[in-house]
Amino acid sequence: MIAVSNLRKTFLSGDEQVQALRGVDLEIEKGECTFIVGPSGSGKSTLLYLMAALDRPTSGSISIDGCELTEMKEVEQDAFRRAKIGFVFQQFNLIPNLDAVGNVLLPFIPTGIDEVLVARAKFLLQQVGLGHRMGHRPSRLSGGQQQRVAIARALVKEPVVLLADEPTGNLDRNGGDEIFEILREQQRSRGLTLVVVTHDRRFIQDRDHVIEIQDGKIATSEDGLFDREPIVYNPA
Numbered sequence: 001m002i003a004v005s006n007l008r009k010t011f012l013s014g015d016e017q018v019q020a021l022r023g024v025d026l027e028i029e030k031g032e033c034t035f036i037v038g039p040s041g042s043g044k045s046t047l048l049y050l051m052a053a054l055d056r057p058t059s060g061s062i063s064i065d066g067c068e069l070t071e072m073k074e075v076e077q078d079a080f081r082r083a084k085i086g087f088v089f090q091q092f093n094l095i096p097n098l099d100a101v102g103n104v105l106l107p108f109i110p111t112g113i114d115e116v117l118v119a120r121a122k123f124l125l126q127q128v129g130l131g132h133r134m135g136h137r138p139s140r141l142s143g144g145q146q147q148r149v150a151i152a153r154a155l156v157k158e159p160v161v162l163l164a165d166e167p168t169g170n171l172d173r174n175g176g177d178e179i180f181e182i183l184r185e186q187q188r189s190r191g192l193t194l195v196v197v198t199h200d201r202r203f204i205q206d207r208d209h210v211i212e213i214q215d216g217k218i219a220t221s222e223d224g225l226f227d228r229e230p231i232v233y234n235p236a
Contacts, residue, residue, distance in 0.1 A: 001030035001193050002051065002161070007060035009046055020046040021057070022216040028195060028209065030160075033187055035204050036197045038213035044197045045165050047213065051195065052087050052163050053077040065160055082107060086154030086192075088164035088183075092146045094138040100125055101134050104152045117156070124152035128182050144175035151182055155190075162187065164196045168203075176200065 009021040021043045028034050036044045049055045051062055053069050062069045065084060069077060081087075094103045104121040105113050125134050128148040138146050147167060154162060164183065168176030180203045187194040196203075204210060212219045 001032070001065060002026075002028040002195070003061075003063040004047075004051070005061045005063075007047070007050065007062065008058045009043075009050060009055075010058045019216055021050075021060075024060070024213070024216070024218055026211055026218060028193060030193055031187075031191050032193055032209050033184070033205075033207075034193075034195045034209040034211060035201075036195065036211050036213060037199070037201060037204075038219075040199075042213045043216040044213050048163050048165050048195065048197050051161075052085050053081045054087070082111075082157060084160050086157060086159035086162045088147070088150050088154050088162070088167045090166040090169040092138070092143075092150050092170070094146055094149060096138055099135050099137050100130055100141070100149045100152075103138070103149050104156050106153055107157055121152065121156050124155055125149070127186075128152050129178075142175075143171050144178060147171065147175075147179050148182065151179070151186070155186060158190075159192070161193045161195070164194070166197055166199065168198070168200060176203075 004024055004026045007021050007024040008019070011018045011020055024043075024047060036047060038044050046055075050057050051064070053072075057070060060070070067080060069080065072080060095106060098106070101118065101121050104124060105117060108117055122134060125131060125148075128151055130145060130148050130152070133141060133145060138149070141149065147170075151167075162183070167183065168179050171179060183194060183196070186192060
């Protein structure tokens with residue numbers, strides 16, 4: 001489903017070059033729940049944004065669902081992202097003057113919205129527990145409710161891959177638990193390939209695929225790479 005090969009990303013910070021990713025190789029299977037973990041500044045979110053075609057790597061390749069993203073033109077990447085990839089941001093990124101339904105439908109504003117899409121948006125809001133808040137704008141929703149809207153927005157395009165960047169980073173413990181329950185339920189019921197960047201390892205279950213990044217590289221087995229065998233984490 002997802003194959004990354006020798007992926008590198010270099011940023012300019014003033015006159016200094018910062019190597020955010022330094023030769024990342026990984027594979028994620030279809031329908032798998034994968035966590036990308038590691039310390040702050042290790043390159044986790046950079047990797048996720050590249051996989052979402054929201055940025056371009058300096059070198060290397062990314063293949064998703066048999067399509068090579070790095071060989072696409074920008075307009076082709078945009079079309080691929082609209083058709084195949086759902087993205088959940090940490091900051092929610094909702095439009096203040098749109099209600100919940102309008103925010104869910106945001107990805108389709110450039111191409112047009114019909115009654116089928118509106119019905120799908122309302123159904124998704126019901127699935128994430130916001131059937132009674134559809135007409136409310138973000139200012140009238142809690143942080144957890146705003147993130148539920150963001151999840152519905154990521155799902156409305158019916159993607160094959162759902163990427164989430166610290167989806168509980170702005171929520172309290174209970175809100176975070178509820179969001180992960182929704183993400184897992186949607187992943188199971190839809191057969192989604194789910195990839196989550198997180199600092200909170202308590203959400204990881206024993207059958208999940210865990211990728212640890214340190215200093216822009218996948219950690220080796222000698223310095224802490226989690227293998228793909230079942231792992232049980234102590235939430236404490």
